Amino acid sequence: MSGLGGARVRPFGPTALLAEVADAPTALALATWVRGSGVRAVEVVPAARTVLLDGLDPADVAATAALLEAWRPDPEDPASSPADGPTIEVPVVYDGLDLDDVAARWGLSRDEAVARHTGLELVSVFCGFAPGFAYLSGLPEEWAVPRLDSARPRVPAGSVAVADSWCGVYPSASPGGWRLLGRTEARLWDVERDPPALLAPGTRVRFVVAEPS
Amino acid sequence: MSARSVEVLATGPLCTVQDQGRAGSEHLGVPRAGPLDRPAAALANRLVGNPPGHALLEVTLGGLALRPTAATWVAVTGAAAPVGVDGRAVGLGRAELVPAGAVLRLGAPGAGVRSYVALAGGLDVTPVLGSRATDTLAGVGPPVLAEGQVLALGTPTAPPAPLEAPAASPTGRPTGLLRVHPGPRPERLGPRGLAGLCATSYVVGAESNRVGLRLEGPPLGLAGAGELPSEGMVLGAVQVPPSGLPVVFLADHPPTGGYPVVAVVEAADLWQCAQLRPGEPVRFTRAR
Numbered sequence: 001m002s003g004l005g006g007a008r009v010r011p012f013g014p015t016a017l018l019a020e021v022a023d024a025p026t027a028l029a030l031a032t033w034v035r036g037s038g039v040r041a042v043e044v045v046p047a048a049r050t051v052l053l054d055g056l057d058p059a060d061v062a063a064t065a066a067l068l069e070a071w072r073p074d075p076e077d078p079a080s081s082p083a084d085g086p087t088i089e090v091p092v093v094y095d096g097l098d099l100d101d102v103a104a105r106w107g108l109s110r111d112e113a114v115a116r117h118t119g120l121e122l123v124s125v126f127c128g129f130a131p132g133f134a135y136l137s138g139l140p141e142e143w144a145v146p147r148l149d150s151a152r153p154r155v156p157a158g159s160v161a162v163a164d165s166w167c168g169v170y171p172s173a174s175p176g177g178w179r180l181l182g183r184t185e186a187r188l189w190d191v192e193r194d195p196p197a198l199l200a201p202g203t204r205v206r207f208v209v210a211e212p213s
Numbered sequence: 214m215s216a217r218s219v220e221v222l223a224t225g226p227l228c229t230v231q232d233q234g235r236a237g238s239e240h241l242g243v244p245r246a247g248p249l250d251r252p253a254a255a256l257a258n259r260l261v262g263n264p265p266g267h268a269l270l271e272v273t274l275g276g277l278a279l280r281p282t283a284a285t286w287v288a289v290t291g292a293a294a295p296v297g298v299d300g301r302a303v304g305l306g307r308a309e310l311v312p313a314g315a316v317l318r319l320g321a322p323g324a325g326v327r328s329y330v331a332l333a334g335g336l337d338v339t340p341v342l343g344s345r346a347t348d349t350l351a352g353v354g355p356p357v358l359a360e361g362q363v364l365a366l367g368t369p370t371a372p373p374a375p376l377e378a379p380a381a382s383p384t385g386r387p388t389g390l391l392r393v394h395p396g397p398r399p400e401r402l403g404p405r406g407l408a409g410l411c412a413t414s415y416v417v418g419a420e421s422n423r424v425g426l427r428l429e430g431p432p433l434g435l436a437g438a439g440e441l442p443s444e445g446m447v448l449g450a451v452q453v454p455p456s457g458l459p460v461v462f463l464a465d466h467p468p469t470g471g472y473p474v475v476a477v478v479e480a481a482d483l484w485q486c487a488q489l490r491p492g493e494p495v496r497f498t499r500a501r
Contacts, residue, residue: 010397011395011396014394014500031240043236043237043240044240045468045469047443047444048444050442051445052444054239126240126469127242128242128468129242129468130242130351131351131353133242191341191353197242200240201240
């Protein structure tokens with residue numbers, strides 16, 4: 001939580017607003033606050049440094065913009081707490097194609113890299129890219145790793161990966177440029193479940209070591 | 214299985230089930246989906262006596278053939294595809310009773326791209342996240358229609374509209390003139406802003422689909438290089454990637470994108486993006 005300022009609000013056509021904030025945890029805090037505030041928006045979409053409010057009544061846009069401008073993150077207020085969701089443990093078999101590469105970038109052995117990853121306290125701050133793909137915040141900036149120079153054409157479903165200072169799990173097989181640490185059998189996306197995303201925004205996440213089955 | 218159903222004998226290039234689309238799931242990474250030409254879809258439902266949100270078929274460039282198991286009121290709107298029932302030509306934009314076992318067939322449209330086929334009672338496929346719409350990008354909702362599939366029909370709730378036939382399209386032919394409102398990052402277009410976008414002539418690119426209308430023409434120069442972090446997008450967002458060629462994002466657009474959104478197409482003009490063919494001209498103009 002930056003604790004700096006509130007939101008800079010940009011118009012996004014006649015029925016939407018884009019609120020710019022300092023970082024992803026602040027975006028999640030603002031999105032959480034908006035959902036509890038009675039603002040009538042069809043979609044409230046937190047992202048890396050913004051929150052989109054879509055489906056506003058054009059008559060409400062100006063007042064909503066003023067509300068967003070006046071908002072300030074408040075660590076004391078549970079309504080703006082970014083991580084008010086459940087804690088989920090995700091079991092991982094650490095045998096990813098890029099595990100040695102990431103360990104080397106961190107200056108660690110393979111086992112130490114696994115210990116670092118399983119020691120993180122992560123929060124799902126937004127979803128994007130694919131249904132149920134959660135951007136997990138909590139990897140310190142100094143441990144950030146660059147994306148691959150070119151994306152792999154097919155990353156298997158359940159791949160556990162890092163890129164920049166994000167952690168993530170691919171819910172389905174797709175192209176992808178994140179560095180792969182391992183794999184999980186957890187179902188990240190299941191439309192029979194409510195919510196269908198295992199790691200919906202606000203969920204706290206820990207990775208734990210699983211033995212290969 | 215409902216007693217009333219319809220068998221899919223042929224689908225053409227792409228045929229999907231659509232209803233009003235999903236709302237409230239974009240933060241989980243799920244787009245809204247729904248028909249690209251909403252006025253035409255709403256008209257098709259109204260003609261057969263359905264409420265506006267009933268599930269119907271969006272047919273891309275014709276080629277659909279259906280055989281209902283029971284006599285069913287059907288209406289076809291949107292792109293002007295020739296429609297036949299057991300080889301007998303029938304009118305667009307009006308309800309037709311298709312007898313049990315008869316074959317309804319759509320040919321290739323002479324103009325436009327997408328036709329809408331509503332059947333009385335609507336298509337009774339299983340909803341996913343509150344909607345029966347097929348999302349072609351995220352893979353949410355019923356699969357793209359396939360030959361041999363049997364679709365259940367719901368129970369009709371109202372009689373078909375009287376036969377004084379309206380046009381197939383409630384909006385007419387697309388002009389290619391799309392009114393735009395400012396998006397969140399018009400300054401990325403440089404000092405001329407939206408005027409530069411509005412001064413450029415485009416044609417529809419062949420890669421256009423339910424995700425986006427891709428435009429071809431002289432590339433726009435972008436001020437301030439560098440990607441943006443991912444951010445949410447709205448229906449009709451005009452995004453300018455590094456190529457300088459705008460994309461108008463449509464119903465199956467992804468939830469986030471790292472390139473600047475400079476404008477948003479007026480909602481009342483979005484139906485045109487469903488019906489403009491590759492090579493047809495597009496111009497933007499400021500909405501008032």
